[in-house]
Amino acid sequence: MRIGVLGAGAWGTALAHVARAAGHEVEVWSRGRPLEAIGKAQGLILAVPAQGVRGVLLGLKAIVTNAIPLIISAKGIEQGSGLFMNEVVADVLPQAEPMVLSGPSFAADVMQGLPTAVVLTAGEISHAHQWAEALSLPHFRIYASDDVKGVEIGGALKNVLAIACGISDGRALGDSARAALTTRGFAELTRFAAKLGAKPETLMGLSGLGDLLLTCSSKQSRNYSFGFALGAGKTVEQALAASRGVVEGAATVKIAQALARQHGVDMPIVDAVHAIVDEGRAPDQEIARLLARPLRAEIT
Numbered sequence: 001m002r003i004g005v006l007g008a009g010a011w012g013t014a015l016a017h018v019a020r021a022a023g024h025e026v027e028v029w030s031r032g033r034p035l036e037a038i039g040k041a042q043g044l045i046l047a048v049p050a051q052g053v054r055g056v057l058l059g060l061k062a063i064v065t066n067a068i069p070l071i072i073s074a075k076g077i078e079q080g081s082g083l084f085m086n087e088v089v090a091d092v093l094p095q096a097e098p099m100v101l102s103g104p105s106f107a108a109d110v111m112q113g114l115p116t117a118v119v120l121t122a123g124e125i126s127h128a129h130q131w132a133e134a135l136s137l138p139h140f141r142i143y144a145s146d147d148v149k150g151v152e153i154g155g156a157l158k159n160v161l162a163i164a165c166g167i168s169d170g171r172a173l174g175d176s177a178r179a180a181l182t183t184r185g186f187a188e189l190t191r192f193a194a195k196l197g198a199k200p201e202t203l204m205g206l207s208g209l210g211d212l213l214l215t216c217s218s219k220q221s222r223n224y225s226f227g228f229a230l231g232a233g234k235t236v237e238q239a240l241a242a243s244r245g246v247v248e249g250a251a252t253v254k255i256a257q258a259l260a261r262q263h264g265v266d267m268p269i270v271d272a273v274h275a276i277v278d279e280g281r282a283p284d285q286e287i288a289r290l291l292a293r294p295l296r297a298e299i300t
């Protein structure tokens with residue numbers, strides 16, 4: 001097949017490498033280049049940061065006129081609208097069939113051919129299976145799902161929770177604190193996903209628990225590293241400037257917190273990250289606030 005990859009950053013490059021290794025003809029588009037060459041593709045992979053997705057789709061409007069499968073690999077929520085990426089696609093390019101690729105996967109690991117498992121979700125599970133089959137490699141296993149909402153929520157929210165874990169480690173609060181944050185962060189994630197209509201089992205999978213385990217504990221994660229820098233005393237601007245690439249959680253946390261409020265979901269860790277990243281509060285102040293919360297039953 002001819003596959004167009006939109007975005008030539010770390011992830012676009014890794015996914016183009018995967019698609020070529022799976023036997024496809026691949027055209028990679030990067031910012032500043034004309035989009036025309038992408039028009040002949042039989043499937044598209046969108047690998048620009050979440051806040052750039054709408055702009056790229058608008059550019060595609062005149063070029064892509066047929067029903068085309070479009071695999072979204074950005075992990076975030078659109079700031080202005082509160083829309084998830086599949087909803088942005090439906091809004092701008094309704095002729096495209098949005099699918100979402102997510103799960104624990106560092107571009108550098110994929111480029112090295114290290115074993116990686118991800119999930120691909122589509123409204124029609126048969127389409128997810130078909131594309132999973134087309135793009136999988138022995139060391140890049142793609143599982144299929146039909147829970148687009150759940151997979152998107154897992155990918156977007158884990159970035160915010162990874163910032164929290166990075167802050168904790170940057171303050172040298174210890175491994176136990178990071179495990180507690182990861183677990184209670186997972187509770188927030190599942191509450192939020194359930195309220196928004198996702199399948200609970202999706203969040204137990206690769207895009208949810210899987211990606212949370214990876215990004216909450218690895219310095220390879222830009223979100224974790226950004227949080228670590230904040231915990232170590234850097235300002236938001238300094239920490240962003242030092243990042244090896246996009247920090248999706250920093251762009252998503254404000255709208256995630258707003259959506260949680262709107263849907264009446266209690267998300268104290270997300271609140272804390274929002275206070276530190278968007279309101280300039282001191283990490284220690286937010287850590288103290290989290291620790292002072294009333295004790296309660298665990299499974300709520």
Ligand SMILES: NC(=O)c1ccc[n+]([C@@H]2O[C@H](COP(=O)([O-])OP(=O)(O)OC[C@H]3O[C@@H](n4cnc5c(N)ncnc54)[C@H](O)[C@@H]3O)[C@@H](O)[C@H]2O)c1
Pocket residue numbers: 007008009010011012030031047048049050051052053055056073074075076105106107108244245246248
């Ligand atoms: N890097 C990974 O390991 C990885 C893994 C899974 C998912 N992702 C997701 O993939 C997405 C892209 O991440 P990345 O790692 O490639 O980021 P990156 O920072 O390495 O690269 C982003 C690329 O997008 C381009 N870009 C930025 N804003 C743009 C815009 N408005 N319009 C068009 N192009 C724009 C940049 O020029 C750059 O080439 C993110 O949502 C990220 O969460 C990344």
Ligand SMILES: O=P(O)(O)OC[C@H](O)CO
Pocket residue numbers: 075103104105106107159162211214215220221222223224246247248
């Ligand atoms: O480097 P991060 O924090 O953007 O994480 C990359 C991927 O999302 C990991 O699955």
